[in-house]
Amino acid sequence: MREAVGAPAPAGRPGRGRRPGARESILDAIRAAEPLSRVELAKITGLTEAAVSMTVRRLLEEGLVVETGRTPTGGKPRTLLQLDPIARLAVGVHLDEDATTYVLTGQTGGVIARLARPASLGDDRDSILRALAADIDTLLAGSGIDPARCLGVGIVWPGPHSGGTPADDTLPHLRGLRGEELGRQLSETTGWPVLVENDATAAAVGEYWVARVGPDQTFAALYMGGGIGAGIVVEGRAMRGGHASAGEFGHLCLEVFGPECWCGSRGCLEILAGPRTVVTAAREDRIAAAEAGLDPAQPSRTVTADFGAIARAARAGAPHCRALLESSARYVAAAAETVVNLLDIDLVVLTGPGFAAASAIYGPAIMRRLAPADAKTWHRNVTVTVSLAAATASATGAAALVLQSHLRA
């Protein structure tokens, strides 16, 4: 068991004097496979039973962990340990193209309270920040939980966690705002510590957190909202890349001489089969548009909303919409295969509103694409699943990042 999914490193330097972290290993092991006894923890983490005992005592004193029962053995029964779900909490905020979602999440990833707001929270940065702060207060107040237990706020958007702004034209009122500025300003406004993260990366962390993925699994969370991204977790650590823009799954090249993408390159997944492209195609196909109830005279809704409408129509049997999605899915499947091959991924999780709406098409397409080479050459066993909480995965992941960065200390 290695280190767990990481928040952005505290600073350029390695944590001074940090040890491999019995605390962290133990908390992560319990999270992934609770309930566990001390002896089991020792086996899993590779620590001594003595070390586990001491560390667990501290965790019990802090209230992070609780004893919840015993299982009989040949000798003294094991005392089982679990995380106290509400011992520590964090707020996750997801700034998406078509909605703003707030969740209050405990150590086990369970959603304790949630709040949905329209995407547009105000006309300028200041009013948006004030609205965010007010909503966070409302969420905490409404939950009935002691705010002292809340460790901070994680905020998630389609941009990188630092060093840049969202690349496409979502979030118009925040345009030009860099991740670190957003974090600092929101921290000043709310008084909470704030972490900023990319939506796909956060979704991956959230999935790692709530779906009890083990640190031994290499996994990718494919996220479809207004665009497509991927969060990649290797040995329990989220990959962010040198400049915090890893996971640009939408800009994998799938056609060397394909159409020009807005990113400046050609044949990207996004331009060939991204949700925006699907929506555009549906609006241009009179039958598909009618199937999905897309009004050509009123092109105003968000990509996510339109895509959802297309997916609903396809589920209801509409052939043109279904064909559009099937076509998109073949590209997404090839891109998924690329990622799986390049990184030797064990587990692919589909998440975000796009895949939540259309997983019945995309999931099987990916599995069909992976199957032949898996059987013939790689002899691996890649699992493709759909997130159980695709709609809130990113917000939960944002909160999980905050929790983890604090529980590590």
Added chain:
Amino acid sequence: MREAVGAPAPAGRPGRGRRPGARESILDAIRAAEPLSRVELAKITGLTEAAVSMTVRRLLEEGLVVETGRTPTGGKPRTLLQLDPIARLAVGVHLDEDATTYVLTGQTGGVIARLARPASLGDDRDSILRALAADIDTLLAGSGIDPARCLGVGIVWPGPHSGGTPADDTLPHLRGLRGEELGRQLSETTGWPVLVENDATAAAVGEYWVARVGPDQTFAALYMGGGIGAGIVVEGRAMRGGHASAGEFGHLCLEVFGPECWCGSRGCLEILAGPRTVVTAAREDRIAAAEAGLDPAQPSRTVTADFGAIARAARAGAPHCRALLESSARYVAAAAETVVNLLDIDLVVLTGPGFAAASAIYGPAIMRRLAPADAKTWHRNVTVTVSLAAATASATGAAALVLQSHLRA
């Protein structure tokens, strides 16, 4: 500065009680930027000056590091530290399709002695193993170096470091041999500790080692020999994937409905533009075959050798050969862009005999492909370079793996 490029983890568990490793950080820092003084090391590694001082003393006692001068400052001059290039050595062996290469390498990655042998060392496993052992002894004996300084043998092949065998039909006499068996058997035959590694991964480690790449750079070594692979190093650690088959760069999908690849999928880079495909195309094009001196009646040589001939012809101005390589390069460039976008790579190094022969075509093609989106969207600065020692990069990397796994302790 994080942990350095990793040898395969000692065992499933985390090294029991391993500390973040002042030793490792310091050695890695010196390797990447020697000469350095103790105070500089403290700054770079984040350790205290006291800790650096103590650790360096031990390294001096062990002879790993030497003091090599002073630089004046305002006060007491700094004593500069360097690695002793021949304090510890390791043998790297590269089992390639068309040759077997041995290198004896010191701590700084410099090649102290080398030996080249034909690819086919024998007709069965036993005689191959005996030939390997004999050649390793010859190399060591001929170098005039005390064998006690040699830490072991790294062996590199086109297969995974464990859990599998080379996927294509190279190395016919070793067919069916698994990585861990090869390592164990060679260890028994030679008496040295043996590590097995994939050729592309080893090339990446070798490049990290000799080209003084810093742990802060995310980089990919693209390796072209009889096929195409990639070794990826993130935060100073080589990515191997859950089942040791990461870096299957040759099986990125670049044409969703492309031709069927031998891996069982479609449109893979390998089948569209891999060296084997280039060679086949050249042999089928009468003019290109003539340009490269490929005899259609005698199709026996290796892919690597034929590809080299094509590249030489192209360098000499042969238009058909050049066109074939340009065509291949456009696919490779798109695949490189995919990797760069997905993992936020800073540095791409081209290595292996294939790229060594044809880097003049592939390098610029990759840069041309990356440029527009870099300028328009990503605002990053990806460096594309050619390995200075492409021919021996893998063997050097194999040796580097051995050195590192020992110097960490």
Added chain:
DNA sequence: CGGACTTCATTCAGTTGCTTAAGAATGTTA
């Protein structure tokens, strides 16, 4: 030339987080 100053490096005491080894607690089985 000698003292002040600057910077590099080391020493020493104290803390932390583990390890090993022994032992206490808590059950089952005969």
Added chain:
DNA sequence: TAACATTCTTAAGCAACTGAATGAAGTCCG
């Protein structure tokens, strides 16, 4: 009730690192 099995805790020791003070080796300047 004694013997056993297993889980968990305690105690002593070690290794690595930190912080703060000290020593060492130069430059600068009157």
